[in-house]
Amino acid sequence: MKWNARHPLVFVLAVVLGLAFGTQVVAQSDPLPSWNEGPAKEAIVKFVEVTTTQGSPKFVPPAERIATFDQDGTLWVEHPMYSQIVYCFDRVPAVVKAKPELANVEPFKTVMSGNREAIAKLSMDDLFKILAATLTGMSVEDFKAEAKKWLDTARDPRWKRPYTELTYLPMQEVLKYLRANGYRTYIVTGGGQDFVRMYADEVYGIPPEQVVGTASGAKYGYTKNGKPFLTKEPKLLLNDNNAGKPEGIYLMIGRRPYAAFGNSTGDRQMLEYTKAGAGERLAMLVLHDDAQREYAYGPALGLSATRVGTFTQALYDQAKREGWVVISMKSDWKRIFTFEP
């Protein structure tokens, strides 16, 4: 049998091989259609090419391909308040109902008053008391049931949509693009690990074991019938902010990321740690500079600091100095949400 390109066998073989290895053949179109052309998009594409092309001097073996993403303000909207904080405030009435003695104790009294000005002035200490009361002291299953109910029903005040729809389409594309190239994508968040694990799989395609977050201890015990269960304890195991991010990455993953994405000073150490590794490393920061389509905030824009993640001038200067790429929502993102045209 002679082989030449016109032989029907060659066609059949091509079809069979195409079926078997099709995924690789198809992935030629633009993987980041919601991004405008520019240095940010270019940096992502170049990073993936350089680290995943066989024979590239900066090739990264698949097992080591780790990319970490901050969540609030990086993967979804954080302004004017982290959604988990909204959840905790929403849970206060139920907690006070279960423990009526709290009704006259601060900060619960203020929260129950509904006085927005007074609530906005609550201290970090007050906030921790609210987090502890609403997130701990219950079984893991009870927590999941409560959080699920809220996630299904709560709506954000601006877009009137479930919080889980407020994710950034361009970042969803980055997650998928990295995964299509053998990267495992992790969330590394200051938010509660248990809370984010509730929806990360459905919303981002990130399974629970790839969510690293601020974690309270879970205590093992037994019901009256001897059935084992875990209780969420008000004991902070990992504060996954600032230096806690690389520390949490080391604890939970044990590998240094090749790419890291953040949007505030709380992500600084994660980006430093990522960039300090050998070979090609990518560090990116989302700048919220689009007041019309999303929000504009932070000192780097000459705007006031907010309760949520802060992009300071110092962070901006460090990014420029150390080769981190700043993503401008306004100019780098063609489209921000799936629900907007």
Add this chain to the structure above:
Amino acid sequence: MKWNARHPLVFVLAVVLGLAFGTQVVAQSDPLPSWNEGPAKEAIVKFVEVTTTQGSPKFVPPAERIATFDQDGTLWVEHPMYSQIVYCFDRVPAVVKAKPELANVEPFKTVMSGNREAIAKLSMDDLFKILAATLTGMSVEDFKAEAKKWLDTARDPRWKRPYTELTYLPMQEVLKYLRANGYRTYIVTGGGQDFVRMYADEVYGIPPEQVVGTASGAKYGYTKNGKPFLTKEPKLLLNDNNAGKPEGIYLMIGRRPYAAFGNSTGDRQMLEYTKAGAGERLAMLVLHDDAQREYAYGPALGLSATRVGTFTQALYDQAKREGWVVISMKSDWKRIFTFEP
């Protein structure tokens, strides 16, 4: 073109498809050749079939297929002393050399004396002091370099082989069999997470992010030149023994295992937690009852308790009561080590 089985094209297609999908075609032979036929082997094979066959009422989706393994005494030899403890004792002279003031301080003085009887009598408190001094207070990189040197050169006293060769072939087969059926295999060990991560990939095919162990904190900081690094701190984050095992699984994986393997009271809660889940769950305990080929120890055999993992009569009774499967090394394992015939 007419299709029939003798047409050369059919043969070519079969070869091409065989190349593309070959792995699935081959996996028909006995996946557990080092196991004797019996209830233990049967339980493993049945568990895999029931949970991975499409349409089975107890089918487990691939993403949820988690199996957890204790290490010492379950995946490799733990008697007469955990290899990591041997490592820590071996490191004491270097620690004392670096800090000569320790030479006259207990328990370092006793360890340096070389008096085996006195060393054997050291308390748990003494042991913790030795662990803290030899495993913490150094950069993560320095720890790795030291541990690697030891792993490469140390030999166990009985078989005169690197400790990493003392793994049980039948358990290696279980790891591979489960992975071939879509399970992700985790080590959940009372041993040091950092230590086990050093070799788990090479020895068991288990990557660092799938090793959950007793963990000390790592503290983020900078060198004089501003380069970030992590220091191992003498602060216990997770004591991954007893109740700490399900607690660690919840923290690090966030899913309940479908199968769990252990060999001592330290694994009891992990097995309870595993079996308490819905659907088909597998809980197994290795019983060290083979004095000739390995060791025989533990109260369940009427033998004295030892420093290493303890298989008590109560654990044995609980296993029988709750449907956990006890693996007899003597009768269930045809061959224990790769280096033995």
